[in-house]
Amino acid sequence: MNDEQRLHFKHDPEACKASVNAVRDTLYVLSGKWKLPLIVSLTNGPMRFKDIQRALGEITPKILSKELRELELNEFVKRTVFPTTPVTITYELTPYSQSLDKVIVELRNWGLEHRKHIRESMRKRSEEE
Amino acid sequence: MNDEQRLHFKHDPEACKASVNAVRDTLYVLSGKWKLPLIVSLTNGPMRFKDIQRALGEITPKILSKELRELELNEFVKRTVFPTTPVTITYELTPYSQSLDKVIVELRNWGLEHRKHIRESMRKRSEEE
């Protein structure tokens, strides 16, 4: 193991703790079963509550409502009330939500590579027998 | 919102599902309270069970054992038994664990930026009052 490549955990315990906390923050805002699918279904434009529910398939209104509120708090989603009769309410991604793109791309790429890696090791292990 | 910048979720529903799953895989292997701190404490070299426990402070042996087993399954950690009397067992990061570095750096950077962002919005909101 080459220490030079582990810059972000280089032996300063303070910086190291700060790094761990920052990572945890990020994992937290993406955590849970529905945050990602929710962000994904909103990438095509604003949607109404029931439409999101239908798009996600299995989510109950309680959970959906909670997740949307959390995404709103983190400024990833904007809730808009239109004064039609009856009122229409839409949810849409904010420009700030785009800041997640790089992170998500990295997470996706690593996930894809990891699947390959696991398949490879399983193949090797079965050949050894 | 500019569609061009959302390449990874572009409207193909198949590719989109695959992306979400890949992201979920990655989040999964990093999930939990102890995976990150565990990886961090192993960056300085191999450690024995009790030493890891002492380094992390609060972790119980049951949890530590479980987390180590999971990290081993994902090939981030190698467990080695030395035939001393009594046996000595060490855990160390594998070369493959370095593949996580890029992901972790991105997660850390976004987390740091997000803190700034939140502080900024709170400042603005309090100024408006």
Next chain:
DNA sequence: GATACTACTATCCTAAAGGATACCGGTATC
């Protein structure tokens, strides 16, 4: 022979996430 250390496992318990189901007020439609 009592105590202590290592590397764990086993059992029980708690808290949090998530889900099932029911309901609500408002409006529109038949």
Next chain:
DNA sequence: GATACCGGTATCCTTTAGGATAGTAGTATC
């Protein structure tokens, strides 16, 4: 006036993650 749709909330229940506590087999130390 009955039914249906929208945007949720309220209540209860299950599952899971994580922790507390105790114990185990083997060895070494006093």
